Amino acid sequence: MSAIRTAILGYGRSGSTLHAGPIEKNKAFHLAAVCDVDAAARQKAVARFGCRPYDDYHRMLKEEPLDLAVIVTRSDQHCQMTCDCLAQGVNVLVTKPWAVNADEARRMIRTAESSGKLLLPWLPARWGSDLRRLRRLVVEEQAIGAVFLVRRVECSFSTRRDWQTERRYGGGYLRNWGPHIVDTPIQLLGSPVTSVYGRLKQTINPGDAEDLFMGILTLANGALVQVEHTIATESLPAWFLQGTRGTIVVNGAQVKVHASTPARPADPTQYSAMKAVPDKILEEKLAGSPYGDEHQIYKEIAAALRGEAPYPVTPASALELSRVLDAIRTSSDENRVVAV
Ligand SMILES: NC(=O)c1ccc[n+]([C@@H]2O[C@H](COP(=O)([O-])OP(=O)(O)OC[C@H]3O[C@@H](n4cnc5c(N)ncnc54)[C@H](O)[C@@H]3O)[C@@H](O)[C@H]2O)c1
Structure with a gap:
């Protein structure tokens, strides 16, 4: 079988x-070409x-006769480059955020459909060790009953001064981190988002794009998801899940499952706290990265x-994510809850 003739567009950090x-x-691939406007990057490749x-x-x-173009340029360049490659009959893998908004995402999907080529969105957190483990605990084992609230947080106290701090280049932490931390709780709960309340803020980065975002999402199954990328020297748990029969906390690689089934009091005038006996507490370590294994x-x-x-990542599901990210931004800009 001949190798997949591949080109990388954007030979930068990622x-x-x-x-x-x-x-x-991977021997299935042959890197035939690299395109970058930076001569030093081209030389390295x-x-x-x-x-x-x-x-x-x-x-x-x-x-170049290509089978696959891998697009890893600035976020504002992804849509046009993707459409141009598809229109030339080349399959495309496009990094996150695949588009700066849902309109661009729809344009890429239409171009893929008319070209008959594959459009592959890169959402590596869907392969993450945390999502995989939580799926088993929550969905397969029902370890904490019906999950009604998920909080997903990333904290960092680092700054940057590249194009990611500028809106005109598709920068900002919502587009940069949303594909990791807004997407995964929605994937875990497997229910579409119906409404969104969001807040964006610029705190310590230069430029004009947000470095902090928060969103409260209501899902069709009634569950709530709170997402947050925040600037803080101390970390909050990455995941905090609450269910009708317990709580799961993920802190770094540490997972703690606290299952609790409160007995109903026989006497209706009494009240039973959520600490029935025997509680089950399980602590374990995650194996692997929350951002997946790129080789896999x-x-x-x-x-x-x-x-x-x-x-596994369909363009339709990546479009749903783009719609939710747009809704967080619109909610913050217009100070209202946005229906999705
Ligand atoms: N975990 C992840 O999946 C992950 C991690 C980091 C970055 N990313 C994404 O990858 C993309 C690139 O981020 P980065 O940090 O590598 O940025 P970067 O600035 O290091 O790399 C971008 C590269 O694109 C090149 N470029 C710019 N204009 C070009 C053009 N017209 N033609 C060809 N090349 C051009 C630049 O010279 C640079 O080498 C972003 O969209 C970012 O969100 C994804």
Whole structure:
């Protein structure tokens, strides 16, 4: 079977590591070309892969017979580059955020449909060790009963001063982190979002984009999800799940399941606290990264391109995420609850 002729568009921080790494290791792929406007980035790629360098992706699309373009440029560039590659008959893997808003996402989906090529959204947290473990606990084992509230938080006290701090480049932490931390609780609970209340704030970063966001999402099944990327020197738990029969907390790699089934008091004038006997407390460590294993994801990309198995992230589900992220922003801008 011939190797999948691949090009990376944008050989920057993420393109040269998260994507070049598995492409280099997986024999199903052959890195034929790299396109970057930065000459130093092109040189590094050529030295590592012996691939052909381009500074203009239009020329690359004309000259290279490609099976797959991997788009890892600035977030504001993803939609146009994706549509141009699809229109030239090339399958596309596009990093997160795949689009700056839902309108761009719809445009990419329409272009993929008319080209007959595959559009593969990169949402690695769907392969995350936390999501996988929580799915087993919550969905398969029903360890804490019906989950009615999930809080998902990321804290960092670092600053940056690159394009990610500027709105005109599709920057801001909602687009940067939302595909990891807004998406995963929705995937866990498996129910669509019906309404959103959001808040965005710029605190310590330069530029004009938010570095803090919060959202309260109501799901069709009635569950609430609170998401937050916040600037703090001390960490809050990454996950805090509340169910009708207990609580799960994920703090770093540490998972604590506290199952509790309160007995109903025989006497209706009495009241029973949520601490029935015997409570079950389970503590364990997560194995693997919450952002997935990029080598595993690339195996699944190869299988999808060869028609052996569908790629697990559908464009329709990535569009749903774009709609929720848009709703958090609209809610904050217009100071209202937004129906999704
Ligand atoms: N965990 C993840 O999935 C993850 C992690 C980091 C970044 N990302 C995403 O990857 C994307 C890139 O982020 P980054 O941190 O690597 O940025 P970066 O600035 O390090 O890399 C972007 C690269 O694109 C190149 N570029 C700019 N314009 C171009 C053009 N017209 N043609 C070709 N190349 C061009 C730049 O020279 C640069 O090398 C962002 O959308 C970001 O959200 C995803």
